Amino acid sequence: MAQSFTEENYLKHIYKLSKKSDKGVSTNALAERLDTKASSVTDMIKKLAAKKLVNYQKYQGVTLTNKGQKIAVDIIRKHRLWEVFLLEHLGFGWDEVHEVAEELEHIKSATLVDRLDKFLGHPKYDPHGGPIPDSEGNFPAPARVKLDELEVGKQSKVMGITEHSESFLAYMKKVGLDLGVEFKLMERHDFDRSVEIELNGKPVQLSHDVAKNIFVAY
Ligand SMILES: [Zn+2]
Structure with missing residues (x-):
């Protein structure tokens, strides 16, 4: 079954927070990042664990499974491609693209994303310098x-x-x-x-x- 927007956002933020340390992500750090209660975070983590998208052990924090990581990287890819599109083709400003991309990143069609990527000429970086992973999930080496x-x-x-x-x-x-x-x-x-x-x-x-x-x- 496909994930909800909220689930996708959790995966994305677990991924980003996990890049900052090599330990599991704490539920408190997630709660702070998502501006929500620690108890809601725990509920969602259990749900994601049941779907085999995260590993969770009390006191050791949350890590993504391979499946969870794949989804998170794909969301980041879509987000950053949409930012490039919004800036270069729809006249949005640097400071405006992020918020709109937060919504567009949840569109599921893989064909749409591949065509968007092709249309944009396979950009390697978003307007903020963030690297854009390819369809296999590989990030470009920093320039x-x-x-x-x-x-x-x-x-x-x-x-x-x-x-x-x-x-x-x-x-x-x-x-x-x-x-x-x-x-x-x-x-x-x-x-x-x-x-x-x-x-x-x-x-x-x-x-x-x-x-x-x-x-x-x-
Ligand atoms: Zn952004």
């Missing part, structure tokens, strides 16, 4: 470039490094460029390709040797 190739003015975040020497790592730490740290590329000097970034509201200068060894989100 990344070397910091010395990033467009000036772009907001980005550190995704990795190509230089692993201890002194380089120490330098990264000293300037505050940890993995996942967000910054903005303010300027690139043509004469030596050194860059200036804004990090936590402060300007930081990086040599070309440093910039070319850092992978950042594109």
Whole structure:
């Protein structure tokens, strides 16, 4: 039997919350996320467990079964494709697409979604930068470039490094460029390709040797 909207929303939020830790999702965290009572969450979890969509053990939280995960990823795929469609073809603003996509994501027709995906040219990211899984449920690898190739003015975040020497790592730490740290590329000097970034509201200068060894989100 197909799931209801509410059930699909639970699966989606369990999936998203489960990405934030490797433990099961607590019913309290879910209740907070869904803005509902913990007792309603427990009732719904039992229902989902009976449908073999989640595993639930008291005190250990909720995890998705393979079947539950498949549904959750499919909802995320539909949500993000609809956001692209709304923004690019119906004139909705960035700030408006999410709410409408919350409804559209529950339309069941797989043919509709496949045609939407094709019509949009198989986009890999939604308007907020969220990766769009393909019809098999595989997420695209996050797009990344070397910091010395990033467009000036772009907001980005550190995704990795190509230089692993201890002194380089120490330098990264000293300037505050940890993995996942967000910054903005303010300027690139043509004469030596050194860059200036804004990090936590402060300007930081990086040599070309440093910039070319850092992978950042594109
Ligand atoms: Zn959204």
